[in-house]
Amino acid sequence: SIGPFFFVYDFGELLEPNVIWNVTCNALPPIHTILIIVQFYHSSHINPPCFPPTAPISNVTINPETQKLVEGKDSLRLSCSSSGSPLSFLWMKDGSEITASDRVQITDGGRLLSIANVTRDDQGSYTCKVSNPVNSDTSDPANVTVSYGPEKVKLTPPAGTDHAVGSDITMVCSADSRPPAQFTWFLNGSQLRDIGSELKLVDVQENQSGSYSLLLNSGYIVLHCCDTDITSCDSFCLTVD
Template identity: 75%
Template sequence: HINPFTPYWVVVSYYCFTKGAGILPDGPLDAAIGGSVLLETTKTPPETPFLVVTWSFGANNIGISTPSGENIGVNYTGRARITHSTGSLELSRLTAADSGDYGVSIIPSTGGQESGTITLRVHAPVSDVTIDPETLNLVEFNKSLRLSCNSSGSPLSFLWIKDGSEITASDRVQITDGGRLLSIVNVRRDDQGSYTCKVSNPVSTATSDPATVTVYSETNHAAGSDITMVCSADSSPPAQFTWYLNGSQLQDTGSELKLVDVNKTQSGSYSCQAFNTETLRFQISEPAASGSGLSRKWMKDDSDLILTDNMKLHDNNRVLSFTTVSRNDNGEYVCNITSSFGSRVANFSLTVNCKYCDVQLIFIVQ
């Protein structure tokens, strides 16, 4: 059997590699690692087939095609195919090593030679996009927000989005480290919201899960006021309680914490922890609220709270109670409190480990 390719054709091609030239379109052409790409010529199928089509990668031969068939080089067997009618080349199972300059030479039946070059860039797709925050809970005018966006893939471009709108740099907003780091100094209440990071490259795009930022304003109470905070967990065995001020444990151990004739030294963040021997635990960040026209809206895990059969809101939405809670009730609960004096947010994390128990959260301001 006579090999129809090498004995009869000696093809000498000279390429001057640019981004795109000759019978190939302008480049560069982008493709993803593991994917495939079609390097199409600008030729239409002639009435009489081309005599020879040859493709090369740099100084390496990819393959030769004649009307009788094609001869693909060893390094490209099983992943390169030449379409003889147009002279196009299809490459599959791409790797980063396939990035570079490709050349094609076509000898038509009328003689002569036509050639072209194009640059191929093979990229790793974008994946594993996450936001890494320093903290998501800040105090207005007192803290700065810093979010970093992490992702796999190359090359990467970053876009920060808040509540569906693109974030741009300003006096308070800084986007640095090639767009990966978002910083907002002296946060305000309107900086509160849902932040996402959108990462893209020439072959793919991915978006992070949202990071919900909460900005608290300080609640002011007049000196000499009386304030009562109640934390209850109806469970079997009975719950025990611990109170904290600014993270430091207080001596009070009951379900009710009373502050009488308050003074400036008692300012801070109060929290309550309830637990029992079945290790039902939940923590409440307790900002007491009062004022005319008071309204309350409950949320769970950044969405409006949908009451299930074991939940109940009563006392003008001041109390959210659970009966026979299950692990499905685990999550982050938020009560948005609005009055004529402003607004506050009360939030707590609920973790259920006991089999059956009732839980109540109560806000009382006197």
């Protein structure tokens, strides 16, 4: 048999309070009229589902905004902050997603990015994207510069080591470095006025004979190759007579 009340629940919400419906049921023969009372009401023992509060994402920033590091010596550390909740973090370099590895760590719920022993390939533009069910936002880029070198230094001496008075001589040095290497030339340990990767000696005289060397950034290259194959050296001796 059916009881006198019907119970309808919708996550514990009262659908329509204090409503009574009259329902007529006909049965033949004879005819009977049955009154059914239907009432919707709140049930205290059924709780609605609970979700964490959600607030829009805004004010996404990276700290610090710029970093200048040295290859093989320094480590990179960036932090991302944002308003809103909940927060989900995604780090990117030059538009590509960054994932954790032996050198790369993403910690504190995704807020912190750490890269140990940076290499020249770590240089670039870093951004942080924060998202939640409401929206997403991306920080302004943080620019990271990684210096290296000088390395692969190559000194191209003039052909031969003996040159006649009054001749013109050109010496060229190249190196791979960031920032670009600064070249300072020396003759017998005394600095020359010429600065740059190319040293030009015009109308050379006897007092310009000697050992030529150069300074690249902070690395002083001292070379003594007068008695060996000059083309394989980083410095050379020059005799003018």
